[in-house]
Amino acid sequence: MAKWTTIVWDQLIVENILLAGIIVGSIYLEQWGHRRSQISEEKESRRRIIMYLADDLQKRLNFIDETHQYSDYKPFFTDMWDAIILTGKHVLLRFELFQSLQRTYSWMKYYNSELDGQ
Numbered sequence: 001m002a003k004w005t006t007i008v009w010d011q012l013i014v015e016n017i018l019l020a021g022i023i024v025g026s027i028y029l030e031q032w033g034h035r036r037s038q039i040s041e042e043k044e045s046r047r048r049i050i051m052y053l054a055d056d057l058q059k060r061l062n063f064i065d066e067t068h069q070y071s072d073y074k075p076f077f078t079d080m081w082d083a084i085i086l087t088g089k090h091v092l093l094r095f096e097l098f099q100s101l102q103r104t105y106s107w108m109k110y111y112n113s114e115l116d117g118q
Helices: 002-070 079-087 095-117
Strands: none
Touching: 002 079, 002 095
């Protein structure tokens, strides 16, 4: 009878260890999958931000060309950059890129303040 009890305990211990391994493994896989989806969303968000800002800056270059052509000086709109800052999406950009964009839009705002002063 004692031998039977030992075998049952050994089997119970092995089954519990396997069950614990399955639970830990499934939690790890779930967290891994969630992190991968977050990384994918951040990459897509970063790509969209850069695409929108590049389009916005290209429109500003066209605006500058028209300004020189017609000698009609109007203020720049910086609402795209302001929206990115307000939503906190700027943290997705590399620091060097963020710094460059911040300087660009700061010059636009400086230009706007100079126009307001005239």
